[in-house]
Every structure is written in structure tokens, then in C-alpha cells.
Amino acid sequence: MSTVRTVLGDVDPGTLGVCDAHDHLFFGSPQLPGQELRDVSAARAELVAFRAQGGGAVVQWTPYGLGRRAADLPPLARETGVAVVAATGLHQAAHYDDRVLTELRGARLAQVFVAELTHGIGTSGVRAGLIKVAGGFHALDAHARWTMTAAAEAHHATGAPIAVHLELGTGALDVLELLSGELGVPPHRVILGHLNRSPDSVVHLQAAASGCYLAFDGPSRAHHATDWRMPDAVRALAEAGFADRLLLGGDTTTAAARSVDGGPGMPYLLRRVGPRLAAAVGAEVVERMLTVNPGRAFAVDWR
DSSP states (O other): OOBEEETTEEEOGGGOOEEEEEEOSSBOOTTSTTOOBOOHHHHHHHHHHHHHTTEEEEEEOOOTTSOOOGGGHHHHHHHHOOEEEOEEEOOOGGGSOHHHHHHHHTSOHHHHHHHHHHTOSTTSOOOOSEEEEEOBTTBOOHHHHHHHHHHHHHHHHHOOOEEEEOGGGOOHHHHHIIIIIISOOOGGGEEEEOGGGSOOHHHHHHHHHTTOEEEEEOTTOTTOTTGGGHHHHHHHHHHTTOGGGEEEEOOOOSGGGSGGGTSOTTHHIIIIIHHHHHHHHOHHHHHIIIIIHHHHHHOBOOO
């Protein structure tokens, strides 16, 4: 039976409820100095606020080495009643110091991913439920190809879905060409993130036609003036018959962006983004994006 691997164990995908398919409870990167998500109390408050808006599950895309705080995730899930899915994987090279990358290059990266998916992250015992990797701006550099090759190997060993950060929403077709073309990952096991940041409907339709999932995540960013285009992009995909391939996420990556710190945070996805999309494409499509589709995207016949 296909199940979603949460931090409290494997669950039926139908139990997730309303799902924020891409977000962060904890995250820290040299690219965002002084803006780390480290506070457990703030993470708890954010989940409570999300739950109050009707939220039921959050998929944390924070990968290896970026402050996942895996051991803190099960208590947060229990205390708030929000299911949490953790990630393994590796972000762009810019998010790591040379020491970390040197250590990983000395190991077999795919084995690191498989271990975190099947045995647990570090000594926490918390198993990851997805692999997160990243492309570059309109291109795939050597680091991206290395991490995606390892992700594909880990997928073939476990069945885990692969979620991809697309830099400013670009490079979707190159990612699919590598993961599904060269490396044999079934397209329905690939989730492309940040499509809202590059609202190119032709690329969106080509990507969706492959069978992958398209995540529209990270709304309300001051430096991404694409929110107003997202309803049209979602409508075009839904009208073309791809409503069952679409996901929504908040992608909160800094403390200031949390609702409990005065930002939009996780609740914004349900408080503002959902109703705005419903006005464009109908409530049924939005409900599918928030409930049925995440269950399908993250459910796996685990090996």
C-alpha cells in the first residue's frame, strides 16, 4: 500500500488533510545570514496558526546540512496535530561550506540519502519522506548533476519522490531531461518547485505533459513580482487537463517571513492564496491542489 512517510511514521495519504506541500519549519543557510529558522517555539506557533486556518500537513523541504532539527519534528507534530514530512537531499553548493561538500564527496551520496529515508536522519530515528535537490538558473551545473544522479539512485532503491528547487522557476525541462530521461526516474515521482517564479505557460504545459508534479510555492515574496500571474498560470494548466498535477506551498525560509513574526507565513497559503486561486479556477481545483494531489505526490510503495 502506498503511504506518506511522516516524522511519526507512514500514514495513509488520505489522512493528510489540507497540505502545505513545500515549506520550512527549520532552515539555515550562509546565503541568508541572521535569518535562520531555529526557534522551536516559533515553529510550534506557526504550526498552530496553520492548523487554525484548516491546515493538516506540512512537507519540510529542508535537506541535509541546513538545520533540519529532525529530532524536534516528532514532538511538534504530536503537539500541534499537524503531520510533518521531512526531507533528505542536498541544496545548491552555495548553501554549504567547502568542508561539508568535501566530506560528502568522500562518501557515496546516494547511500546517505537512502540511509536517511530508511533508517533515519542522524541519531534521531526520524525517516525522511522525500529527496530534495536543486537546479541552477536556466542550467544544471556539475553539483546539480551530482546531486540529482544520487537522488535518482536513492529513488530507485526506495521509491522516494524527488522534489526539485528550480532557481527562480527556471530549468524545468532540463531537470526532467536529466532525471526522467537519462536517469530513469518516472515523471510522476518528480516534483518541480517554484513554477510561479517563472510564469511561462508553454514550459509549464510541456513539463506537466511529462506527468510530473508542478508546485506553485513561495507566494508573497517582495522580490518576486509574480503573484498576480499565478492564477492565470494555474488556470491554463487546469484547463489543459493537468489539475491533478498541481501543488501549493508557502516556502517560508526566514524568521521574518513567519506569521508569528509579522510575515505572511504558512497561514497565508490558506488565508489569502487559496481564496484568490479559487476565484480564478474554482474551489474544487484548489481543494484538489491542497488535499488529493499532495497525497498522490508524496505517497510511495516504499522499498
